[in-house]
Amino acid sequence: MRESSIVVRPQPMGSHTYTESSRLQAAGLRTATARFEEAARSIAIPRAPQPIAIADYGAATGYNSLLPIGAAIDIIRKRTRTDHAILVAHTDVPGNDFTTLFSTLADDQDSYLKKDSATYASVVGRSFYSQILPSDSIALGWSSWAIHWLRRVPMPIPDHIEISYSTDDDARRAYARQAAEDWRDFIAFRGRELAPGGRLLVLTVGLKPDGTSGFEVAFDAIMTALDQFVADGLITDDEVRRMSVPSTGRDEKDFRAPFHPSGRFEGLSIEDIELFNGEDRFWAQYQSDKDAAAFGTNWADFLRGSMFPTLAAAVDTDADAGRGRDRRSKRRREFVDQLHDALAAALTAAPAQMSIPLALVVLEKRRRSA
Secondary structure (H helix, E strand, O other): OOHHHOOOOOOOOOOOOHHHHOHHHHOOHHHHHHHHHHHHHHOOOOOOOOOEEEEEEOOOOOOOOHHHHHHHHHHHHHHOOOOOOEEEEEEEOOOOOHHHHHHHHHHOOOOHHHOOOOEEEEEEEOOOOOOOOOOOOEEEEEEEOOOOEOOOOOOOOOOOOOHHHOOOHHHHHHHHHHHHHHHHHHHHHHHHHEEEEEEEEEEEEOOOOOOOOOOHHHHHHHHHHHHHHHHOOOOOHHHHHOOOOOEOOOOHHHHHHHHOOOOOEOOEEEEEEEEEEOOOHHHHHHHHHOOHHHHHHHHHHHHHHHOHHHHHOOOOHHHHOOOOHHHHHHHHHHHHHHHHHHHHHHHHHOOOOOOOEEEEEEEEEOOOOO
């Protein structure tokens, strides 16, 4: 598949920015931030004037990076002189919304740039499935809610939009192969980039004991809506069959696979793996205020920003051949609006807590022998 077909971080459509709709992604951040602080206490610190480099892999708009990186900088400052330069490199694919990322870094009240004058920010627009930073340069790495997005759609999923709910053996094998390849490449290149004594923390989607990626209430509502859209003639069966979310959760054996049998891979070893259930903050809010409409809308907004553009990419092609780009774009916008409204209505009518299985992996690069 051509490089242009790579999908790593879905981007917003219309007025719903990724930051506005990604508030749920704070799920797991408290646990991950505490572990990131632990890593900052133990990393090897390079001698000045070499900067202490921190990498943010899959930064999106930076919303999920500010507090963890700021907390790590506070820890590092307690170990170093206040004028020892810290360089933070935020990375994502070229199509990422870097304008919003720059605004987040400059204007957000939680930006580490507002708190430490010797910390500097940079941005790299390349996929993290390749080497994107100099070898042996990164003291501390962070990645949250990013590596569950595969670099490409391995094949269409014929009976669902999310692979863990599919019963098609060919599709499940194709996704499993792609997920394994992507994880192997991600950590292989991080192994080159991390400096000896460095650490990398990865927060991503895990799997439930039954092997599914969670979020079943939302997926059930989306599949019901898509069936109704076909019945109403809004989209076609063929368009639905092309709708596949290039995302997958992983369990402990998936994370450990590249490290067998020696326990090391590209200089890295796994320091810890933690699988846990993330908090559904929208559900917690609903339990407090009993506002079902807000619950449904919050979830619909989140999924609109994180998933719906990927589904909308399947809308148009043959059905709109010859009608022009403006017409095709209008159909996609209408589809996203209608799916948002249908999902919000379904979750408002029957609020239910969402399962959010998460995984936290801490990787360490061995220090060089004296």
